[in-house]
Amino acid sequence: MAGGIAIKLARFAIVVAIFALWEVLSRTGIVNPRLLPAASDTLVTLGELLQRASVRHDLVVTGQEVLAAFALGVPFGALIGYLIAEHRYFADVMKPLLFFAFSIPKSIFLPMFILVFGVGFAQKVGFGFFSTIFIVIMSTTTAVESVKVEHLRVARSYGATPMQTAFRVYLPSMLPVLLEALRISMIFNLTGVILAEMYASRDGIGHQIAIWGENFQMKQLLAGVVMIAAIAMTFNELVRWVETRCSHWRT
Template sequence: MTNTLARIAIVLALFALWEVLSRMGIVNPRLLPSASDTLATLCDLLRRASVRNDLLVTATEVLAAFALAVPVGALIGFLVAENRYFADVTKPLLFFAFSIPKSIFLPMFILVFGVGFSQKVGFGFFSTIFIVIMSTTTAVESIKVEYLTVARSYGATAIQTAWRVYLPSMLPVLLEALRISMIFNLTGVILAEMYASRDGIGHQIATWGENFQMKQLLAGVVMIAVIAIAFNEMIRWVETRCSHWRT
């Protein structure tokens, strides 16, 4: 409870500083509209059917990319961690691929998938899968060998070992990875919408920025931030519920 209140206090302080800087003219109000004006603009935008439709489009793309990237990445990460030879071969390649800015591949996705739903989901998937693979690999490698030895010595089947040993040991690390991977996923989809799209909240934000509509632009940024924080806190809540599985 204390941590939550501290976070809320920090956010309120930042908004207060934002308001003061703009209202007192320390920062040009045309460049940085006040926090109150931005929040009023946000409320106005949310009343528009077009903006709500764009939010729904973005949410659908983000969830689709996330639903594909997490199981595929987790499976690949598990295979990498369980096979030493495979791990020695692929780990350097994974770190290399992870270090490359994903935005440089966006034109390729447009050429392959065109401008539409598949392109944005595909790029979101591509932006997310590497962090899921690496996190899953780390989670599997963190399992104590003694646990597996005891389970197998008692004749546990593969399914029982996965359910009773792997999952409880990996879950706390995986939940932390989900929070991080959603950031990559959301960023990838928004970037794809800003680069080439006919709908989605990223497309709207790009349009507001190109037309120097700073109130709408900042309102869109606040909107995305609230969505990201809400998901982060939801995963954090699940993580606390599973804290007894930490070893």
């Protein structure tokens, strides 16, 4: 318990130090305040932005797109990863292709999504899904391969069906690894959706950030960055909390 509190305090101290350094660099003129507004001014701007109905609407739109892409990408990617790990021939065929696809920057495919889906909800969800699924597939494959063979042997010797084996052996053994993968995949997902909104969109917080950047509204731009960072950190800590509750499944 004491160790966990110390870690949380250390994280909080690092965040405070970053904001303090940011404030000092801007206030002292070491960095041009027009390029890097003070942290306090940025936080005040963030509070003002959150009071705007248009910004709250854009946050809701982005949240819906992120959740939709995540809800589609995680189970679909997990199923493919499970099939790859369980079938040797399928794994030999698919693994090199997956590593090849994963190594390609996903942003170069964004124009294709715009051409196929147009500019709208489907385009952003589709690109978020595309940005997420490869990391989920690879993480699931690794998680399945990490399940102990003796556990599977015992389950099958007692006549467990494939469905029972999946839910009573694979899932408990894989869950801690999968939860770690969820945190990483959400980063890819959120990045993909924000990028799609910045590239071609009529709404969403990424669209707003792009407008602020184009108009050199640095306070609003940095406030948007802080907003996205806070959302990502909140989800990360939520999954971390769930992960600690599942730590007893580690074998």
